[in-house]
Amino acid sequence: MALEHAILVSLLEKPASGYELARRFDRSIGYFWTATHQQIYRVLKRMEDDGWVDARDVPQQGRPDKKEYSVADLGRAALSSWLHDPIEPESVRHDLAVKIRGAAFDDPAALIREVERHRQAHRDRLAHYLAGETRDFTGPEASAAGAKAPLDAERELQHVVLRGGVAYERMMIDWLDDVLATLARFGPDR
Template identity: 40%
Template sequence: MALSHAILSALTERPCSGYDLAKQFDGSVGFFWHASHQQIYRELTKLEQQALVTAEAVVQEGKPDKKIYRVTEAGKLQLKAWIAQPSKCTPTKDDLLVKLFVGYLVPHATVQATLEHERAQHVAALEAYRAIEQKYFADPEAMSLAARFQYITLRNGIHFETSWLAWCDETLATLETLPADRASPWAKPGEDIHP
């Protein structure tokens, strides 16, 4: 997926300024597609040049003028064509997993501390998702079609965080049962890889 598709997707919710889009991005699409505010502004310029969005200048009292961006019919067509294409499975890039792969190189407490730090972030993410669910999606039967699709993506986030936390807790429990032997699997018997 290109950033352009994420921006077009966000703008279909409502036309808005680049600033408002960047804030909206942080609270919706940004949960599964990260982009800096600078990247968003650059991409908006490209989308406008390609006639996939239009920008209407709005005069503001005591503030610089702002542009309100809207998806054009061409932008909607491109978004629909993109939705119809099969998605590619994204390879995992997770430095925590690389650290765990060679976790035997350090004391278990070091690995546990790293996991506990990551766990706290995932707990916070799950709590944020649950709060969004309660605030905006408390009654799935009363949702609009658009809201139901947005809820589907939120449920993915909730399932991911729940699954990740279960794996983390399992891993922390496993670390408690591991022997303190820190030898490399390639070391000679009895050879410790630490000074």
């Protein structure tokens, strides 16, 4: 269970309300961790009760007030402790692989459109990542940041995680091409 920790990291990068966190989980953080606003509100409340985060009411003009959360000392300690925990074996859940093996007992050709849809989704995400990389990690901004802090850990680590996302999407696209070629061999017969 790491939703708490993902929230702590996100709040350390920048304090936010539950709503803002939910939107981050649709974007940057969401690339490697998903969560709905329900989970986020529930967990935020628990974290506030446990003293992991501090809440602050922020009046806004033109929109409802919000509760902005920031990380408290206890939260920082909890994150640190989790980071030093050598756990995690890595579990996988890949529906598409189940479908592909299942297709042997149904119509393999019927899966082609589905796989093509997935491939397109991965292409879109790859394009999105690459655009983000160009925007945030290359050119004058990168140099400016470099001048400001030659070894900016936060930035560098965000970049290496993004590179992981890029590598993942590229791998998936290549593999789905392989899957499509395999499925095509079963197309004519049935």
